[in-house]
Amino acid sequence: MLCIGFEGTAHTIGAGVVDDDKILVNESKVFHPESGIHPREAANFHAKHIADVFRDALEKAKIGPKEIELVAFSQGPGLGPCLRTVATGARALSLSLKKPIIGVNHCIAHLEIGRHTTKCKDPVLLYVSGGNTQVISFSNKRYRVFGETLDIGIGNMLDKFGRLLNMPFPAGPEIERLARKGRLISLPYSIKGMDVSFSGILTAAKNLIEQEKKENLCYSLQETCFAMLTEVTERAMAHLDKNEILLGGGVASNKRFQEMVNNMATARGAKLFVPKQEYCVDNGAMIALTGLIMYKSGIRMKIEDTEIKQRFRTDDVEVRW
Numbered sequence: 001m002l003c004i005g006f007e008g009t010a011h012t013i014g015a016g017v018v019d020d021d022k023i024l025v026n027e028s029k030v031f032h033p034e035s036g037i038h039p040r041e042a043a044n045f046h047a048k049h050i051a052d053v054f055r056d057a058l059e060k061a062k063i064g065p066k067e068i069e070l071v072a073f074s075q076g077p078g079l080g081p082c083l084r085t086v087a088t089g090a091r092a093l094s095l096s097l098k099k100p101i102i103g104v105n106h107c108i109a110h111l112e113i114g115r116h117t118t119k120c121k122d123p124v125l126l127y128v129s130g131g132n133t134q135v136i137s138f139s140n141k142r143y144r145v146f147g148e149t150l151d152i153g154i155g156n157m158l159d160k161f162g163r164l165l166n167m168p169f170p171a172g173p174e175i176e177r178l179a180r181k182g183r184l185i186s187l188p189y190s191i192k193g194m195d196v197s198f199s200g201i202l203t204a205a206k207n208l209i210e211q212e213k214k215e216n217l218c219y220s221l222q223e224t225c226f227a228m229l230t231e232v233t234e235r236a237m238a239h240l241d242k243n244e245i246l247l248g249g250g251v252a253s254n255k256r257f258q259e260m261v262n263n264m265a266t267a268r269g270a271k272l273f274v275p276k277q278e279y280c281v282d283n284g285a286m287i288a289l290t291g292l293i294m295y296k297s298g299i300r301m302k303i304e305d306t307e308i309k310q311r312f313r314t315d316d317v318e319v320r321w
């Protein structure tokens with residue numbers, strides 16, 4: 001069964017095509033603002049490029065529009081204007097082709113594509129992107145959030161800090177590069193129960209910009225925040241008695257991050273799975289894959305059910321597959 005999936009929760013507009021469990025194509029275009037992401041500007045970018053990624057995806061998959069059997073799209077969580085733009089495109093396509101439509105939870109899609117491409121079975125997902133920071137795992141019929149950020153996403157925090165140092169957006173890769181030459185200075189370590197927060201650390205680092213070397217600030221930001229996330233993930237694994245960790249989100253491409261999580265995994269006799277970069281970041285293939293899995297499990301949506309959900313919770317979805 002052929003399914004096309006559209007991703008558009010934040011700065012990426014993507015279209016992916018899957019044929020049952022085969023990923024045929026994964027096309028995307030990324031909006032690169034000069035500083036932070038403005039929801040309406042990102043939505044305009046999506047409106048301008050959704051037809052391009054659609055056409056490119058079909059061309060590369062060597063299929064015509066009539067062969068599509070299911071249309072999936074990212075229903076949330078994300079930025080309202082972006083979600084609305086992509087949902088409108090998906091609805092129009094579904095109605096014009098007279099094919100079913102299905103809205104997909106973006107966080108669950110990260111987990112499903114990770115499971116599919118790395119072959120892990122029942123992982124604890126550590127999902128670290130621009131807007132999201134969550135520790136997710138399956139328990140009692142749902143993917144549940146065991147820990148998350150109480151304020152901003154880790155990638156957002158890194159980007160905000162990078163902007164203060166005049167780094168290009170997104171700042172994660174440049175912070176990683178500078179951190180290699182830094183040493184540790186003390187920053188607040190902020191865990192509350194199973195949750196983390198980053199804005200206090202960001203303020204503390206900001207207040208040190210005049211007096212500390214930027215390499216030291218970058219190194220210490222990474223060490224402190226990554227240690228917090230590793231700790232919460234380890235606690236989730238211990239409580240749930242799970243022995244697989246899956247990474248997702250753009251921050252997961254950070255090598256020091258992978259190393260720290262891997263050290264924890266090895267110490268527990270657990271295994272770390274890191275999807276390819278193109279499947280770690282936001283992408284259309286993960287939406288197509290998850291939409292198809294949902295459809296095959298019997299889930300159906302009418303057009304009226306496809307309204308966007310800016311704050312779509314991971315555990316709102318009953319996992320029937």
Ligand code: ATP
Nearest residue numbers: 010129130131132155170171172173249250251254
């Ligand atoms: P979301 O998935 O929450 O909708 P997003 O679209 O911003 O958000 P991604 O494309 O998954 O997320 O990731 C982008 C983020 O990843 C940016 O904040 C960027 O700074 C960060 N990032 C990218 N590479 C690295 C790296 N090497 N080290 C740290 N952070 C990184």
Ligand code: FE2
Nearest residue numbers: 129249281282
């Ligand atoms: Fe994402």
